[in-house]
Amino acid sequence: MATTTDPAPEAVTGLGDASVPRTREPSRFPYRTISMGTIGSVLLLLGALGAGGILIRDPVIGTGPLSWVRYGHGQILANVILYTGFALVVWAWVRLGRYMLAGRVGTRPILIAAACWMGPLLVAPPLFTRDVFSYLGQGAQLLHGLNPYAHGPAELEILPNIVQNVHPVWQTTPAPYGPLFLLVAKGVVALTGDNVIAGVIVMRLVLLLGLGAMVWALPKLVRRLGGKLPITMWLAVASPMTVIHLIGGPHNDVLMLGFLTLGVLAVLERKHAVGIALVTIGMLIKPTAAVALPFLVWVWANHLPGENRVRNFLRAGALSVGIFAVVFVLGTWVSLGSFNLGWVTGLQAPTLVTNWLNFPTGIGQAVHTLVNLVITVPESPFVTVARLLAWGALAVFLARQWWKSRFGGNEAVFRMAMALLATAILAPPTLPWYLTWGFVVASAFPWRRRHLAVVVGVAVFLVMAYYPTGEQALYDWWFVVISIAIGVYAAASLLRPDPLGLIGAWRRQRPPAPVEEGGQIPAA
Incomplete structure (x- = not known):
C-alpha cells in the first residue's frame, strides 16, 4: 500500500542526466521533508532573536527577562539554535532535491516547501x-x-x-x-x-x-x-x-x-x-x-x-x-x-x-x-x-x-x-x-546532476560566509574550513544519501534484538 509520506532517502539513486531520472517512482507528497525545513526555519527565527541582526534598542526583548539570549552563554545558545535551524533547512532542501531527481516530487511540493520555509522568516530579525x-x-x-x-x-x-x-x-x-x-x-x-x-x-x-x-x-x-x-x-x-x-x-x-x-x-x-x-x-x-x-x-x-x-x-x-x-x-x-x-x-x-x-x-x-x-x-x-x-x-x-x-x-x-x-x-x-x-x-x-551538486555546495558555503549578525566570517579560517566541509558533504548528499556511511555504520553497530528463550524473536 502506497504511503503518503516521504520515500526512504536510501531509495533515491541515479547519477545520470538530471533531466532524465533513471527510474520514476510514484509521486508522494514530502510531508516530513517540508516539516523538517519548517522546523528549521522556526529555529532560525528563534535563534535570530539573540544572534541575528538585532536592534541596538529592541522594544520587544530589550532589557526584559529574555535579554539574556543576547549576552554570554545566552548568545552562544542562540547561535546553536540558529545554526541547528540552518542545518535542518539545508538537509530538507537536499532531501527534496534527491526526491526531485528521482522523479518522486514535482513543482507544487517544491513551491509549498519554499513557502513554508520562508513563512517564519518574514517576521524574523535580519539574518x-x-x-x-x-x-x-x-x-x-x-x-x-x-x-x-x-x-x-x-x-x-x-x-x-x-x-x-x-x-x-x-x-x-x-x-x-x-x-x-x-x-x-x-x-x-x-x-x-x-x-x-x-x-x-x-x-x-x-x-x-x-x-x-x-x-x-x-x-x-x-x-x-x-x-x-x-x-x-x-x-x-x-x-x-x-x-x-x-x-x-x-x-x-x-x-x-x-x-x-x-x-x-x-x-x-x-x-x-x-x-x-x-x-x-x-x-x-x-x-x-x-x-x-x-x-x-x-x-x-x-x-x-x-x-x-x-x-x-x-x-x-x-x-x-x-x-x-x-x-x-x-x-x-x-x-x-x-x-x-x-x-x-x-x-x-x-x-x-x-x-x-x-x-x-x-x-x-x-x-x-x-x-x-x-x-x-x-x-x-x-x-x-x-x-x-x-x-x-x-x-x-x-x-x-x-x-x-x-x-x-x-x-x-x-x-x-x-x-x-x-x-x-x-x-x-x-x-x-x-x-x-x-x-x-x-x-x-x-x-546535470554533478553541476547541481556543485551549486548545493556553493550555496551552503555562501550562506555561512557571513555570521548571522551580518559580519563577514571569511577570515575566521577554522570556521571557513568547517563551512567548506559542510558544503562538500551537502553536495555529496544530493547524489547519494549518507555519503560517508555514518548512518549505515551506526545501524551496523546497534546491538542485536534480544532473543527469548527458545530462540524466538519477540514480536514487534
Whole structure:
C-alpha cells in the first residue's frame, strides 16, 4: 500500500542526466521533508532573536527577562539554535532535491516547501546581514527631503531608531541603489515611521513581489530555454540562497530579479519594448540589471525580418536605447523629483567592502601576505592593482560573451547569465547573494546532476560566509574550513544519501534484538 509520506532517502539513486531520472517512482507528497525545513526555519527565527541582526534598542526583548539570549552563554545558545535551524533547512532542501531527481516530487511540493520555509522568516530579525537597516535609512532620507546620494543616513536626526541600527560602515556612505528602490524604501518608511521592526517586515513583504514575479516568469522561461521546472524552482526559489539570504536577509536583489526575469521572458516572446522597459526598471532598483540589456538587443535583432543583420542590429539597438532613455529619465524623475544622477557615483560605495570572496581582492591580499613576509607594506596597492586587472578581464569577458550572443535566441540568454555571474565574481565587491543574479536565469536551462551538486555546495558555503549578525566570517579560517566541509558533504548528499556511511555504520553497530528463550524473536 502506497504511503503518503516521504520515500526512504536510501531509495533515491541515479547519477545520470538530471533531466532524465533513471527510474520514476510514484509521486508522494514530502510531508516530513517540508516539516523538517519548517522546523528549521522556526529555529532560525528563534535563534535570530539573540544572534541575528538585532536592534541596538529592541522594544520587544530589550532589557526584559529574555535579554539574556543576547549576552554570554545566552548568545552562544542562540547561535546553536540558529545554526541547528540552518542545518535542518539545508538537509530538507537536499532531501527534496534527491526526491526531485528521482522523479518522486514535482513543482507544487517544491513551491509549498519554499513557502513554508520562508513563512517564519518574514517576521524574523535580519539574518546574515544588516543591509535592510540601510534600506530604511536611505528611504527615510528621501522621505524627509535629504539626498541619499550625497550623504549617508547619519545626517538624518528625525528618526533615531532607524539611523542607529545602520551598520557603521554605511552611516556616512551614499546610497548605491537605484532611485526606484529608494522610492520603494521611502514608501515603507512613510508607512512604518521609526518602528524598525515593522519596517523590516513590510520591506520583506514588498520584496516578495519580486519573488512572485520570478515564480510567474520562470515556468515560461523553462519552456523556452529547455530546462525542467522542478529543478528550476528547487534552484531558484527553494534554495537557502533565496530562502535565507534574499528573504531572510532581506535583500533588494530579489526585486531586481523579478523585473529581470519578466523582461527576459518578454523579449523572448517578441514583446521587445516591454522587455527592455522591464529590465531598465530592474536597473533602477539595482544597477546590475544593466548587464543584461546589450544581450537582449541581439535577441530583438534576430527576431526582426530580413537578412541584413547589420541593419537589424542597428534598428534593435536604436529602439532599445530610446526605450531605455525614456524609462531611465522618467523613473529617475518620478523617484527623486529631479533628474539626479548622483546614484551613479554612489556605486563606488560598495567597493569599501574587501574580502577574498571577490576573486581579485583575494589575489591582491594573497600577494600582499607573501610580500609582507619580506618587507612591511600596506595592503591597499595590491588590492587596487588586482581589482584594476580584474576590471580589464571582466570587460574582455563581457565583450566576448556579448559577441558570441549575436545569433540571439537561447544562446544569448545563457551568455547573459554567465555575464551576470562573472560580474558578481570579478567586480568588487562580491557578496554571497550577488551570485543569485546569474543563477536565477541559468536555473531555467538544462542541468546535470554533478553541476547541481556543485551549486548545493556553493550555496551552503555562501550562506555561512557571513555570521548571522551580518559580519563577514571569511577570515575566521577554522570556521571557513568547517563551512567548506559542510558544503562538500551537502553536495555529496544530493547524489547519494549518507555519503560517508555514518548512518549505515551506526545501524551496523546497534546491538542485536534480544532473543527469548527458545530462540524466538519477540514480536514487534
